[in-house]
Amino acid sequence: MNDNIAIKVDGVNKSFKLPHEKVSSIKSAVVNFYKRKRTFEKQEVLKDVSFEIKKGEFFGIVGRNGSGKSTLLKLLSGIYTPDAGKITINGKITPFIELGVGFSPELTGRENVFLNGSLLGFSRKDMGKMYNDIVEFAELERFMDQKLKNYSSGMQVRLAFSVAIRAKTPILLLDEVLAVGDADFQKKCYNYFMSLKNKKQTVILVTHDMGAVRQYCDRAIMIEKGEIIKRGKSEEVAQEYQKLFIGANESVDTVSESWGEGGVEILKTEATVKEKNIFITTKYKAAVNIKPPIYGFVLYNSAGTNIIEANTMKDNIKTSSLVAGEVAELVWEIPNILSDGKYSISVACCDTTKTHFYIWVNNATGFEINKLIKTAGLVNPKVRASISRI
Amino acid sequence: MRHYISKENRALISELVRTDFKLRYQGSVLGYAWSLLRPLLLFVILYIVFVKFLKLGNSIPHYPVYLLLGIVIWNFFLEMTTQSLGSIVGRGDLIRKIRIPRWIIIFSSSLSAVINLLLNMVVIIIFMILNHVDLLVTTLWLPIILLEVYLFALGISLFLSAMFVRFRDVGYIWEVILQAGFYLTPILYPLALIPSVTFQKLILFNPMAQAIQDARWSSITHETLIPHTVFQGGWYMYIPFVIVVVTLAGGLLYFRKESRYFAENI
Numbered sequence: 001m002n003d004n005i006a007i008k009v010d011g012v013n014k015s016f017k018l019p020h021e022k023v024s025s026i027k028s029a030v031v032n033f034y035k036r037k038r039t040f041e042k043q044e045v046l047k048d049v050s051f052e053i054k055k056g057e058f059f060g061i062v063g064r065n066g067s068g069k070s071t072l073l074k075l076l077s078g079i080y081t082p083d084a085g086k087i088t089i090n091g092k093i094t095p096f097i098e099l100g101v102g103f104s105p106e107l108t109g110r111e112n113v114f115l116n117g118s119l120l121g122f123s124r125k126d127m128g129k130m131y132n133d134i135v136e137f138a139e140l141e142r143f144m145d146q147k148l149k150n151y152s153s154g155m156q157v158r159l160a161f162s163v164a165i166r167a168k169t170p171i172l173l174l175d176e177v178l179a180v181g182d183a184d185f186q187k188k189c190y191n192y193f194m195s196l197k198n199k200k201q202t203v204i205l206v207t208h209d210m211g212a213v214r215q216y217c218d219r220a221i222m223i224e225k226g227e228i229i230k231r232g233k234s235e236e237v238a239q240e241y242q243k244l245f246i247g248a249n250e251s252v253d254t255v256s257e258s259w260g261e262g263g264v265e266i267l268k269t270e271a272t273v274k275e276k277n278i279f280i281t282t283k284y285k286a287a288v289n290i291k292p293p294i295y296g297f298v299l300y301n302s303a304g305t306n307i308i309e310a311n312t313m314k315d316n317i318k319t320s321s322l323v324a325g326e327v328a329e330l331v332w333e334i335p336n337i338l339s340d341g342k343y344s345i346s347v348a349c350c351d352t353t354k355t356h357f358y359i360w361v362n363n364a365t366g367f368e369i370n371k372l373i374k375t376a377g378l379v380n381p382k383v384r385a386s387i388s389r390i
Numbered sequence: 391m392r393h394y395i396s397k398e399n400r401a402l403i404s405e406l407v408r409t410d411f412k413l414r415y416q417g418s419v420l421g422y423a424w425s426l427l428r429p430l431l432l433f434v435i436l437y438i439v440f441v442k443f444l445k446l447g448n449s450i451p452h453y454p455v456y457l458l459l460g461i462v463i464w465n466f467f468l469e470m471t472t473q474s475l476g477s478i479v480g481r482g483d484l485i486r487k488i489r490i491p492r493w494i495i496i497f498s499s500s501l502s503a504v505i506n507l508l509l510n511m512v513v514i515i516i517f518m519i520l521n522h523v524d525l526l527v528t529t530l531w532l533p534i535i536l537l538e539v540y541l542f543a544l545g546i547s548l549f550l551s552a553m554f555v556r557f558r559d560v561g562y563i564w565e566v567i568l569q570a571g572f573y574l575t576p577i578l579y580p581l582a583l584i585p586s587v588t589f590q591k592l593i594l595f596n597p598m599a600q601a602i603q604d605a606r607w608s609s610i611t612h613e614t615l616i617p618h619t620v621f622q623g624g625w626y627m628y629i630p631f632v633i634v635v636v637t638l639a640g641g642l643l644y645f646r647k648e649s650r651y652f653a654e655n656i
Contacts, residue, residue, distance in 0.1 A: 124404070
């Protein structure tokens with residue numbers, strides 16, 4: 001095999017038999033044998049998958065849940081055996097399928113560090129040398145002689161991560177390591193990734209996070225229903241991956257719920273996305289005579305983060321009183337600085353004391369932004385920069 | 391061969407054995423002493439019932455030590471096979487998530503049984519001294535006989551642990567077989583107590599019976615019935631060894647075939 005290639009996957013197939021009734025006792029095996037009723041579904045998880053990873057490459061594998069990417073990872077690390085095809089690995093590989101594999105709750109933190117280290121191929125002597133660094137990095141000095149079962153889950157993850165990054169094998173497999181931990185911990189992860197990238201380490205990263213793919217990966221493949229449907233530069237693959245979700249979700253889920261003390265009814269809320277601006281149109285109908293109210297809206301992203309909040313009082317917009325039966329239409333105009341993703345809007349109407357809510361509708365409408373721009377920020381307003389020599 | 395005893399594998403085995411030890415007697419006051427106390431207590435019970443009440447083994451010199459040696463060897467076999475049986479399934483978290491050579495799991499669980507055996511052998515030596523057993527030259531055979539028991543138990547362990555991944559009944563079946571084996575092996579009664587020579591021969595086909603008898607003959611008293619005397623030198627005195635070799639080879643082959651699919655079958 002070419003010396004520049006770290007991993008070569010050639011025509012790999014993998015399927016699992018999913019028995020309709022699991023045979024895990026000899027009696028049922030015998031009974032079923034005579035009944036000839038051993039039915040099972042054959043689920044093809046990977047179909048004819050081929051690709052190559054070069055040495056020193058940061059390689060991404062992306063795909064939706066259930067697309068087969070974790071199975072591929074397990075095949076690469078040798079946990080599963082392919083049904084057909086061949087996987088050639090040039091050099092040793094360390095799989096972090098999960099952090100803290102083999103951690104035992106009954107052992108102390110210290111004992112677990114040594115056990116976990118041995119799974120990465122380190123002897124007690126090696127671990128003894130690294131031990132202090134590991135503990136310091138995990139910031140768990142005071143807890144090392146306590147049993148792991150008394151650790152919080154965050155502490156366990158920190159400990160596991162601190163051991164895991166000691167792995168020195170030429171090829172590293174990382175699976176969704178970023179999915180856990182708080183912001184502080186994630187920052188450590190990113191720093192670690194960056195150091196790997198700078199060191200030209202061969203890394204295979206399996207993830208949903210297109211931000212990470214864009215930032216770290218040189219190349220990537222996208223798997224869908226067990227087949228590679230896109231391969232190439234990480235940017236292209238990340239775009240393709242995001243398209244996957246846009247196609248599937250033309251209509252944004254709008255299960256709205258409303259509460260309030262009555263007096264005003266919301267007839268309709270609509271969002272229109274234009275290139276420059278987003279318009280939110282709401283029709284209010286007064287059931288009784290009301291004094292000039294405050295109208296407002298909140299814009300959330302798919303993670304539920306409040307992105308924009310506005311109301312007529314804060315923004316000094318004059319409103320007028322309504323008589324029973326009157327309908328008012330309000331149009332909000334927001335500059336379209338939003339990043340790609342799904343958004344939902346809640347609208348409300350209350351009196352000037354802000355204590356009496358006529359109505360509040362959660363998730364009144366929603367929309368999707370799809371500019372295919374390269375950013376992990378929540379918003380992307382146009383920014384200017386000037387550079388001058390001093 | 392070299393990569394089997396590579397630095398990584400040795401580190402892993404030593405850590406797994408250590409963990410086994412730490413976890414086994416977790417939360418018990420006497421802790422590790424139990425692995426010595428267990429066979430000793432069994433010995434006391436059997437000694438009172440069979441030697442004091444039923445007057446078995448009066449004709450055999452040093453019968454208490456003779457009895458204890460049988461119990462210790464049997465216990466080793468029992469401990470090793472039952473521990474290994476569930477070890478693959480018990481370590482399922484490792485097998486599903488990380489690539490480690492599968493045999494290491496069986497090997498490390500067998501090692502903790504071996505360590506127990508060695509400690510128990512120390513107890514036996516103390517008993518031999520207390521009982522004024524003369525040191526026999528043939529004692530040199532003892533390590534080889536124990537190795538035979540180990541290999542036999544290893545073959546069975548490999549087979550059972552791989553089978554247990556697919557069929558959980560194996561655990562219950564093996565329990566029954568061990569129970570039957572305990573009585574079909576001359577552990578608490580002297581083999582000479584069985585009047586029919588045919589039955590004596592049948593019993594000695596069992597490698598465990600052969601090994602226990604040979605171990606007693608070599609290290610305690612030559613007044614032990616061993617295959618050589620029972621079969622009067624016939625070729626079939628080698629049958630127990632053939633069984634050991636076949637079991638080990640079969641166990642290895644079956645384990646190797648099955649181990650590729652452990653991760654998906656557990």
